[in-house]
Amino acid sequence: MLKGKQKRHLRSLAHHLNPIFQVGKGGVNENLITQVEEALEVRELLKISVLNNCGEDKNDVAEEIAAGSGADIVQIIGNTIVLYKESREHKTIELPK
Structure with missing residues (x-):
């Protein structure tokens, strides 16, 4: 679990990043989670864009991906x-710290 100071630091680092994954009408699937895990191993920090045609709530999408990939x-x-x-x-x- 990240502390407030750590989240602030990571937000500042992520500010200039572009989303490298998009979640659309297909929603979250096993393939997406696997690709996110691999990208996190290389990059540590990444952005994911939730498209308007995604049927799921963005908070649910975030929870699913984070739980599946072990990310914060x-x-x-x-x-x-x-x-x-x-x-x-x-x-x-x-x-x-």
Whole structure:
């Protein structure tokens, strides 16, 4: 679980990032979760865009993806979800204590 100071730091790092995944009318599936896990291992921090034609609520989508990939939800702003998961091999982000 991330603390407030850590979330603030991650939000500042994620500000310039573009979403690399989109959740549309297909919703969240096993393939999406697998790809998110792989991307998180390489990047640690990423954005996911929830499209307007997605039938699910963006908060539910964020919870599903975070639970499936073992990531922490940093922020949900508009239709964009920011996720963080510490990488085992490619650690680049140093969180404040």
